[in-house]
Amino acid sequence: MKFVYDFTEGNKDLKDLLGGKGANLAEMTNLGLPVPPGFTITTEACKVYLDSGEEPVALRDEVSAHLVALEEKMGKKLGQADNPLLVSVRSGAKFSMPGMMDTVLNIGLSDKSVQGLAQQAGDERFAWDSYRRLIQMFGKTVLGVEGDLFEDALDAAKAAKKVTVDTELEAADLKKLVTKFKKIVKTEAGRDFPQDPREQMDLAIKAVFDSWNGDRAKLYRRQERIPHDLGTAVNVCSMVFGNLGPDSGTGVAFTRDPASGHQGVYGDYLQNAQGEDVVAGIRNTVPLAELEQIDKKSYDQLMQIMETLENHYKDLCDIEFTIERGQLWMLQTRVGKRTAGAAFRIATQLVDQGLIDEAEALQRVTGAQLAQLMFPKFDEEAKVEQVGRGIAASPGAAVGKAVFDSYTAVKWSRSGEKVILVRRETNPDDLDGMIAAEGILTSRGGKTSHAAVVARGMGKTCVCGAEELEVDTKRRRMTVPGGHVVEEGDLISIDGSSGKVYLGEVPVVPSPVVEYFEGRMHAGANDADELVEAVHRIMAFADRKRSLRVRANADNAEDALRARRFGAQGIGLCRTEHMFLGDRRELVERLILADTEAEREESLKELLPLQKQDFVELFSAMDGLPVTIRLLDPPLHEFLPDITELSVRVALAESRQEPHENELRLLQAVHRLHEQNPMLGLRGVRLGLVIPGLFTMQVRAIAEAAAERRNAKADPRAEIMIPLVGTVQELEIVREEADQVVAEVEAATGTQLKLAIGTMIELPRAALTAGQIAEAAEFFSFGTNDLTQTVWGFSRDDVEASFFTAYLEKGIFGVSPFETIDKDGVGSLVKLAAEAGRATRPDLKLGVCGEHGGDPESVHFFHEVGLDYVSCSPFRIPVARLEAGRAAS
Ligand code: ADP
Ligand code: MG
Ligand code: MG
Helix, strand or coil: CCCECCCCCCCCHHHHHHHHHHHHHHHHHHHCCCCCCCCCCHHHHHHCCCCCCCCCCHHHHHHHHHHHHHHHHCCECCCCCCEEECCEEEEEEECCCCCCCCCEEEECCCCCCCHHHHHCCHHHHHHHHHHHHHHHHHHHHHHCCCHHHHHHHHHHHHHHCCCCCCCCCHHHHHHHHHHHHHHHHHHHHCCCCCCHHHHHHHHHHHHHHHHHCCHHHHHHHHCCCCCCCCCEEEEECCCCCCCCCCCCCEEEEEEECCCCEEEEEEEEEEEECCHHHHHHHHCCCHHHHHHHCHHHHHHHHHHHHHHHHHHHHHCCCEEEEEEEECCEEEEEECCCCCHHHHHHHHHHHHCCCCCCCCHHHCCCCCCHHHHHCCCEECCCHHHHHHHHCCCCEEECCCEEEEEECHHHHHHHHCCCCCCEECCCCCHHHHHHHHHHHCCEECCCCCCCCCHHHHHHHHCCCECCCCCEEEEEEECCCCECCCCCCCECCCCEEEEEECCEEEEEECCCCCHHHHHCCCCCCCCEEEEEEHHHHHHHHHHHHHHCCCCEEEEEHHHHHHHHHHHCCCCCEEEEEEEEHHCHHHHHHHHHHHHHHCCCCHHHHHHHHHHHHHHHHHHHCCCCCCCCCCEEEECCCCEEEECCCCCHHHHHHHHHHHHCCCCCCHHHHHHHHHHHHCCHHHHHHCHHHHHHHCCHHHHHHHHHHHHHHHHHHCCCCCCCCEEEEEEECCCCHHHHHHHHHHHHHHHHHHHHCCCCCEEEEEEEEEEHHHHHHHHHHHHCCCCCEEEEEHHHHHHHHCCHHHHHCCCHHHHHHHCCCCCCCCCEEEEEEEHHHHHHHHHHHHHHHHCCCEEEEEEHCCCCCHHHHHHCCCCCCCEEEEHHHHHHHHHHHHHCC
16 A cells, blocks of 8 residues: 655545545646645554554555655755755645644754755744744644743743744744753753654644544544544645745645635735744734735736636636745635625635536535524624623524522523523433523533534534633533623523624524525525525526425415415425314314213314315415325323413312312313323324224315315315324224215315325335225325434434434434435435335325434435425425535435
8 A cells, every 4th residue: 555645646635545635635736836845644554553453564655755856856865964955744644634733844954954954045034933843843833842831931932032923033043942942941841842853743643643633633523523544644745934034934825715605805914924923813913805915926826727727627716826036835725614694605706607507516515504694693783792602513603691500400491581591411301491591501511412412413503612611510610711690680692603602692683594595585696695696596596406296294374375475386285283272272182072972063063164264275285286295193181271380270179169060071181192202102093093083084184175265266186194194094094084074065065176095105014015005095294303213222302302312422323314215224215115005006205204304414315215206394495495405416
């Protein structure tokens, strides 16, 4: 195996092997751009080292060979006393990872070669400045010396000289500083700073390898779901010097604005400095545009190169460069990070420039980015006082009074207060408080912490691991950096998309993208309009490409209309139980309590016109589009009063000797219907089979509503869906009754209704016998929430808050199977049932209702297994449309 690649040997597609930095340095080299020569040690070498604790045997020789070649090319030897070749040793994994070790610059300098460098450059100050930087960086990152010790010594040197910036230190000062730095190394690391240049290089390479398993790097990988076994590459790159005087400098640039996507000159430049100074903020940088005055030739060349890079990568690139005495050098490039809004703008801009096509544009944006753009945001114009920043665990903008325990959260929210639950970390006992709160803020824990997982499951704003905040739950307060104390009841604002925490109430503005989907905003000229325009076009690309249709889960006309505005092509799930609540509860109660046939029929008769009216409204809202109506699904006790509350009422009445016959009867019914495990009890089709008249009443309401619309020359397209079917026999019985009712209504109204009848596939047995079930079903809708519960044996309400955090941390799954479909388990049942169903009935319509229908990764899976549509909540429809388009392109 080859462990070392010269920059001339690699290319941008070798990121696995050469890391992002190495692959792109090679790409630029081969584009003929001015890159200082060098070579890359592969991630494979790192993996061998990490596995065995030793560098691969062949590595040393390969590095030597490449070093010799480099020395020949440069005409000088590493650390050579009179004219030293210096190199940087730079880490660079496949994914850029802040928190990994930093780069060590100026390797090859020693007490001897520093003199040679001074002579060669004709600049003693420069040579000693470079040397002190080497000892500082090497000491910190390779030998593990506390970085502050060097910083303090540097500050002391500046103070002694009464100057404020490092460039004002002269050669003599820097010489003294080098002595001081070497002393620090000796005391802290227990060894001398190595004078042998090759030893410096080898130690630095090993340190980069080791940094892969540093705590910060590991934490970052866990949070970002980057596999732990990738390893990092190491780049050895000959040094160029930005600290050689005012005609030298270093900078960073973007080929276009990463916030707006606009083309232009974006970046920062710092004269007489080495790379890390720009980031460290030692001195103030100037805007890149000023480089034109400072060094026109380099500036023009840089602009030229940026254009070359954009055309080559066909995307926004960010770059690092250095100018050494008027000569421009490229030190890094990569496809740059961007905001969600910029991703949409840039994708459309690149299409307009003819650089990419529509299909490629769809790959440049994600549903997650679109979702981000749809959350309400804090007003950017507002004056804010940011006091901390944590991990953006669950998006949204939440404002409320700080409370520090679950009990208070519930109490206050009951009395109408908006609260933010602030905890060090949450645990299952906090669940009620989390539900009651507008948002959740914790000072500990990452993206898989309890708070993060549960909040995401609930769609609630959450910032976690805001470590600067000192949360004192006992005293109900938190201290923010600077010492200010937030007491219980003080207003705070948290941004779950950026992780930022603010004092006070930050005003919230609606998302322009939602305003657009709602039809309240149209393209124009201002900034928000530009974004809307881009989203509009990308959505059109997606709609053209996708084969999956997107429907909405909606139970009333209002939601249905919104869903339509958001692009829904029908309703995939109307939950009729939502029509049984409110003032109708009493009717349902009577139905459940009915002792006689007559009583039951009476209450059903009263429910019928109400249900019918619901459907008439729904069909009008969705005229011409399919509307799938699920017959009653949940256990009946959900319509009855809470058992404890009712018991108390009865006991109270008894003790006061008040009449309580009705309550008593109700209580008996509640006891009768009480179930140990309602998720698997009397619900779904089982209800329809044991409560005479219930399902037929619903079917009649649907049929009569459809007939009414049809007679009004409208186009209702009802589909009746039977939930929780486990065997075809259940479906056949319900179907027979339903067909009869439909025929009656058709005869009575003189219409032809063409109602489709189908079933949910949400039990493993249904999936396994889908071929039989399809005999009696015209469509399947996969209820992946229940299917996940029953396939895993998870009761969702119980598992998410109790042990999912542990499961995520142990890596049993990377994401909750309720968030993204478990392809291997639940997914294979979906696939199997889809195939078996279609084998029986080739024109069987297949869809998904349930939260997975709006989850990007799941949408791709449903596309792959060839479903006809996904159905999701109205708000997720644009995301599903976009991802369906991405899946198809
Ligand atoms: P990071 O990944 O943290 O940006 P880099 O390896 O890119 O680390 O290096 C840190 C800084 O040092 C950057 O500003 C880079 O441009 C600069 N740098 C790296 N190698 C060299 C070199 N050979 N000559 C001059 N500057 C360099
Ligand atoms: Mg860099
Ligand atoms: Mg279900």
